[in-house]
Amino acid sequence: MLTKNELKTYSSLIQKKFRNKENKFIAEGSKIVEEGLNSNIKCEIILASQQYYEENLKDLQHIIKKGHRLEILKSQDFSRLTDTVNPQGIAAVFNKPAKFLNAAETLSSKIVVCLENISDHGNLGTIIRNCDWFGINILLVNNCADLYNPKAVRASMGSIFHVRIFEDVPIEHLTGLKKNKYKFLCSDLNGENIYKYTLPDKSIITFSNEASGPSQNIIELTDEKITIPKSGKAESLNVASASAVILAVLTQNIK
């Protein structure tokens, strides 16, 4: 039985300030909960609506056998846990994983994605999913949207549990990466054609806010601008789509 206080705490996790206070986040939807349970990230509790419980009894009993705490909620209580209009009826509360502290000391992979000022939670989650598909780690700098926002978690489709993500990376760490021979590539409308581009040994590809563009810090760090050539009339690509294309083309260059 879930206490009133517990329900209050878990439903507060929709808001960033309470996620920060509790150091927990809530993941909603069966696919995403499953990915979380299969990861190394600690699950505190699984919450299901009465209807979801009745319709998925076997799967849920399997979960209880594994030792997870499961509580069943009335649908009006369940709806307090989520910002979706028609929730699936299953969610889980996870401890936020420990932050990776110093990217410059930790990273060695050939391609790393660096996101700055990505304000749309859906785009952030989709980029995480793209990076997961292509096996890429992520640095978040300069006021990106919160990784653990329910919409970002949902859009990541569970990739938030797979990808190594360095949050709140200070600019000095980027300078450290530059000293570690990383070249900084910035996606731009006027840069080198990605199809003809020879990738450096170690690259950090930066994606910034679509509306405001790269910050002065990122511009100063940039070694090369890269561009997806266009054949149509759109002025730009959505940042998540652009990240997918650039990773799809550039990861081919290192094989």
Place this chain on the structure above:
Amino acid sequence: MLTKNELKTYSSLIQKKFRNKENKFIAEGSKIVEEGLNSNIKCEIILASQQYYEENLKDLQHIIKKGHRLEILKSQDFSRLTDTVNPQGIAAVFNKPAKFLNAAETLSSKIVVCLENISDHGNLGTIIRNCDWFGINILLVNNCADLYNPKAVRASMGSIFHVRIFEDVPIEHLTGLKKNKYKFLCSDLNGENIYKYTLPDKSIITFSNEASGPSQNIIELTDEKITIPKSGKAESLNVASASAVILAVLTQNIK
């Protein structure tokens, strides 16, 4: 001066049934309105909030000089025109363009995108933007989300005014395209590696709903399945990101 009835009609365009009844749609945001005004699609009226009007007087007077009707609204009236929480304060009502009737008789381009059952308006708009970037026409079949939904229009960032989109295409027209020597490619988790794939002379690339996958009709039409190889752990890509990657890689094959 906008009449009460006009405000009622224009604010009803948020809903599909009224867009269908009036054969009009509303586009919100300065960039999107600008793209609409630069297109061949007829604009009925431009609506601005008092604040937007005061802050963008020059641009708006330029628009009035071109002969467009402009009305200024109190912010609480303007908010009735939009489903966004913080609207920019500028919107315009456009006539829906005439539907393209028979894709099989009209299309000749080497690559065409066919969308079925794409239910998320954001994804639909983003795919339209992707297709616009790569200069590709679109067929919509089997219950796609409404093209003129405000969220789809917004996500297209004005590309809805550029791309040739065939709505509600009946399956028989797809069969007609097959007779016109189009090969049907279906994006799938187990198909030909897109990086090594030799594109047919004329291709229709189908993208279906992420959750439900391709319908029986599309499966029967499919000549070849194509896949974006993965190096990470994500189970799938977001459909808009997948479309961007596939178009980016395959349009290179025809140059």
